[in-house]
Amino acid sequence: MTSDVILETEGLTKEFRGFVAVRNVDLRVRRGTIHALIGPNGAGKTTCFNLLTHFLTPTAGRIRFNGRDITGSRPATIARMGLVRSFQISAVFPHLTVLENVRIALQRRRGSSFDFWRSDRVLDALNARALELIDAVGLVEFAATPAVELPYGRKRALEIATTLALDPEMMLLDEPTAGMTHEDVDRITALIKRVAANRTVLMVEHNLSVVETLSNTITVLARGEVLAEGDYAGVARNAQVIEAYMGAGHA
Amino acid sequence: MSVTAKPAVAAPPARVATGPALATHQVAAFVVMVALLVSAPFFVYPVFLMKALCFALFACAFNLLLGYVGLLSFGHAAFLGSAGYASAHAAKVWGWPPELAILFGTVMAGALGIVIGALTIRSRGIYFANITLAFAQMIFFFSLQAKFTGGEDGIQAVPRGTLLGVLDLRHTYTMYFVVLAVFLLGFLVVYRAIHSPFGQVLKAIRENEPRATSLGYQPEHYKLIAFVLSATLSGTAGATKAIVFQLASLTDVHWTMSGEVVLMTLLGGMGTVFGPVAGAFLVISLEHYLAQLGSWLTIVQGCIFIVCVLTFRRGVVGELGRLLGKPL
Numbered sequence: 001m002t003s004d005v006i007l008e009t010e011g012l013t014k015e016f017r018g019f020v021a022v023r024n025v026d027l028r029v030r031r032g033t034i035h036a037l038i039g040p041n042g043a044g045k046t047t048c049f050n051l052l053t054h055f056l057t058p059t060a061g062r063i064r065f066n067g068r069d070i071t072g073s074r075p076a077t078i079a080r081m082g083l084v085r086s087f088q089i090s091a092v093f094p095h096l097t098v099l100e101n102v103r104i105a106l107q108r109r110r111g112s113s114f115d116f117w118r119s120d121r122v123l124d125a126l127n128a129r130a131l132e133l134i135d136a137v138g139l140v141e142f143a144a145t146p147a148v149e150l151p152y153g154r155k156r157a158l159e160i161a162t163t164l165a166l167d168p169e170m171m172l173l174d175e176p177t178a179g180m181t182h183e184d185v186d187r188i189t190a191l192i193k194r195v196a197a198n199r200t201v202l203m204v205e206h207n208l209s210v211v212e213t214l215s216n217t218i219t220v221l222a223r224g225e226v227l228a229e230g231d232y233a234g235v236a237r238n239a240q241v242i243e244a245y246m247g248a249g250h251a
Numbered sequence: 252m253s254v255t256a257k258p259a260v261a262a263p264p265a266r267v268a269t270g271p272a273l274a275t276h277q278v279a280a281f282v283v284m285v286a287l288l289v290s291a292p293f294f295v296y297p298v299f300l301m302k303a304l305c306f307a308l309f310a311c312a313f314n315l316l317l318g319y320v321g322l323l324s325f326g327h328a329a330f331l332g333s334a335g336y337a338s339a340h341a342a343k344v345w346g347w348p349p350e351l352a353i354l355f356g357t358v359m360a361g362a363l364g365i366v367i368g369a370l371t372i373r374s375r376g377i378y379f380a381n382i383t384l385a386f387a388q389m390i391f392f393f394s395l396q397a398k399f400t401g402g403e404d405g406i407q408a409v410p411r412g413t414l415l416g417v418l419d420l421r422h423t424y425t426m427y428f429v430v431l432a433v434f435l436l437g438f439l440v441v442y443r444a445i446h447s448p449f450g451q452v453l454k455a456i457r458e459n460e461p462r463a464t465s466l467g468y469q470p471e472h473y474k475l476i477a478f479v480l481s482a483t484l485s486g487t488a489g490a491t492k493a494i495v496f497q498l499a500s501l502t503d504v505h506w507t508m509s510g511e512v513v514l515m516t517l518l519g520g521m522g523t524v525f526g527p528v529a530g531a532f533l534v535i536s537l538e539h540y541l542a543q544l545g546s547w548l549t550i551v552q553g554c555i556f557i558v559c560v561l562t563f564r565r566g567v568v569g570e571l572g573r574l575l576g577k578p579l
Binding site for chain 2: 053055074075076077079080084085086087091092093094095096100103104105107108113114115116117118119120122123162163166
């Protein structure tokens with residue numbers, strides 16, 4: 001039964017000086033699914049992400065990944081276990097090229113990252129794999145471009161390629177389509193669908209049509225608490241959800 | 252401005268130019284530098300050059316931390332100075348040959364770097380500068396009080412000795428070329444560290460630390476290694492300096508020395524390979540040739556620093572590299 005659930009939280013709570021950002025959240029993400037976390041601004045979605053990857057320490061509650069308690073594990077350790085996150089603001093290494101960005105991730109798994117006495121030309125061995133990943137997100141023609149020069153949507157694509165380089169069992173995507181043009185949204189949606197084929201994805205997303213297209217399960221957060229959970233159709237009919245989004249009176 | 256003007260997006264390479272092939276302009280600059288340094292002692296006072304070389308190595312080591320990790324240490328004098336005491340003591344009291352004395356100073360600085368680094372590396376920005384300064388002040392106080400350092404007098408009349416039992420370092424030119432060799436070795440170590448798989452991770456951490464963490468890197472580990480490397484090479488500079496000048500004194504552990512290396516690095520161009528060398532030569536030249544100004548020297552230095560920060564922020568070499576469109 002538990003092997004079906006890859007990530008599980010129990011009573012997850014985060015208080016900031018009396019303000020409760022996340023309250024008593026029990027989340028259960030099933031293996032191999034795309035699970036969306038939605039909710040109005042300030043609902044605690046990003047805080048949740050930060051707690052799951054220990055960029056913030058929870059005030060209370062437990063987090064289990066693959067049956068192991070990771071509540072107290074360090075962020076880098078959690079990433080090494082296969083739970084890798086992205087960020088709301090595009091997280092690239094701006095003055096490294098697209099190729100170098102992806103290689104940084106590949107390099108970590110290869111394990112020569114402490115070698116300060118070797119030439120960085122040893123990293124060229126990773127180029128083929130890096131280019132494959134870059135190609136998969138449609139950036140191959142930009143491989144030698146510094147990430148800072150990419151348009152926003154391409155940066156997000158690069159970020160996904162970098163995350164994929166770690167071949168994570170589970171990806172946490174924080175608003176992967178935020179601020180994108182329509183074409184970019186379509187491209188990224190297709191990409192997420194493709195890469196989610198053999199892994200689990202938990203994503204925070206505001207674009208409801210993306211959520212509808214992609215997710216198997218949706219959890220709605222409001223004021224730090226779980227308001228509703230289910231598939232898109234079920235959640236969309238939920239009166240409380242409509243109220244939370246539209247305000248009282250519409251329900 | 253130049254960044255946005257680059258037509259990199261418009262002209263994608265068909266087959267990607269991948270690995271950073273050894274930059275030819277940097278090799279050329281290196282050859283020029285070596286040629287200048289090899290011929291310099293026949294035109295310029297060698298003792299002055301040796302001083303500049305020791306400081307150049309110190310600045311290169313410092314730049315590894317400031318320019319490539321983004322950490323401003325305000326206590327690097329601790330490593331320069333204590334390595335000087337260690338090597339002076341080893342050479343004078345224990346009668347060690349110069350190569351072992353320098354090695355001993357280097358190792359001691361590295362050990363000190365591990366201790367101070369482990370305690371400070373988690374802090375950042377102004378806190379890091381403060382806490383490293385605090386440690387350096389402790390080392391200064393220790394140097395002032397401890398018996399073996401000679402307090403205000405320092406350790407004087409340190410024998411230069413005979414390198415590897417064959418090279419008599421009392422000869423100025425022999426000493427000079429040994430110092431040059433030590434400098435070049437240190438310079439190449441820094442260059443390699445910057446252009447290594449490790450250096451690549453350092454760059455990533457400097458660019459976006461949370462992202463590096465989220466990819467599974469533990470930033471503190473990488474920063475600590477860089478810190479220790481920087482401390483160790485600062486030690487090599489200090490230990491060599493003590494042998495050259497046959498003196499280890501409080502000047503080298505004083506906080507003004509920590510400030511001076513910041514000045515050298517910024518003036519030359521932080522985050523550039525050759526900048527610290529140019530910066531060290533500039534500052535030492537100023538001090539040497541404007542020495543008759545006495546205490547006015549600091550005023551002149553201050554003015555130059557202000558002009559530098561206001562007009563060419565990237566430092567001499569940084570600006571030069573920008574003009575050439577190639578990093579130096």
